[in-house]
């Protein structure tokens with residue numbers, strides 16, 4: 001029998017960035033706890049594969065919504081489209097993200113804007129649409145934003161990414177205190193170095209990978225599945241008094257001096 005504290009039966013979660021990597025692992029983990037899913041990313045084929053696998057394994061309903069979240073003006077309509085299909089969204093997981101690694105003195109305004117749009121502006125817009133929806137249905141809700149070690153510390157060449165993820169932390173804390181009155185909790189998860197497509201160039205760099213291990217007391221790269229437990233906690237009854245927090249899942253990275 002499902003532990004009631006972590007049971008998500010009857011809930012629907014909208015997960016962005018759910019085609020692969022961390023978003024896919026979190027989506028699958030929420031479905032295993034009983035949640036139905038609405039999955040967003042650009043690549044339809046990855047979303048459809050995710051849907052087919054998750055439905056076959058869990059028996060939950062999974063709908064897919066291919067969409068480029070860089071189209072920030074289109075985000076409110078995307079949320080309406082999702083609602084039109086799934087009827088109700090109880091949990092919003094903002095996981096879609098991108099980065100550019102370049103010396104800041106050479107960085108273009110275009111790449112800065114793109115990273116800010118995909119990592120931060122669309123997150124704000126989805127949170128707004130979600131909040132209005134939860135007010136309309138008069139029910140509480142859960143928002144989980146995926147932050148980063150960049151919410152905590154700096155590395156060179158990722159200025160836009162750092163600004164966007166620091167922004168995600170500011171957004172998380174602001175919405176937590178502003179929307180508590182609606183029963184909406186807002187938290188962030190800060191992954192350490194996780195082996196995904198996003199970090200493929202870093203994993204391939206032996207020197208960088210050694211540095212990651214030297215900074216990670218648990219002495220390995222993280223796996224997308226490592227983030228699932230924190231997401232279930234923040235989405236479920238177990239997390240009902242947690243809001244405005246960032247939860248680092250980083251193998252001890254932020255604890256090491």
Ligand SMILES: NC(=O)c1ccc[n+]([C@@H]2O[C@H](COP(=O)([O-])OP(=O)(O)OC[C@H]3O[C@@H](n4cnc5c(N)ncnc54)[C@H](OP(=O)(O)O)[C@@H]3O)[C@@H](O)[C@H]2O)c1
Pocket residue numbers: 016017018019020021022023040041042043044046067068069070095096097098118146147148149190191192193194195196197198199
């Ligand atoms: N991996 C790490 O070490 C790490 C560490 C800290 C934080 N994070 C954060 O975790 C999140 C997920 O990262 P990941 O490592 O799982 O990356 P990933 O494997 O590259 O997956 C990123 C997901 O986001 C989607 N996405 C990217 N741009 C999008 C856009 N413009 N519109 C819609 N969907 C978009 C991708 O699908 P499409 O390409 O098909 O759109 C994909 O499903 C990001 O926010 C990232 O910043 C990752």
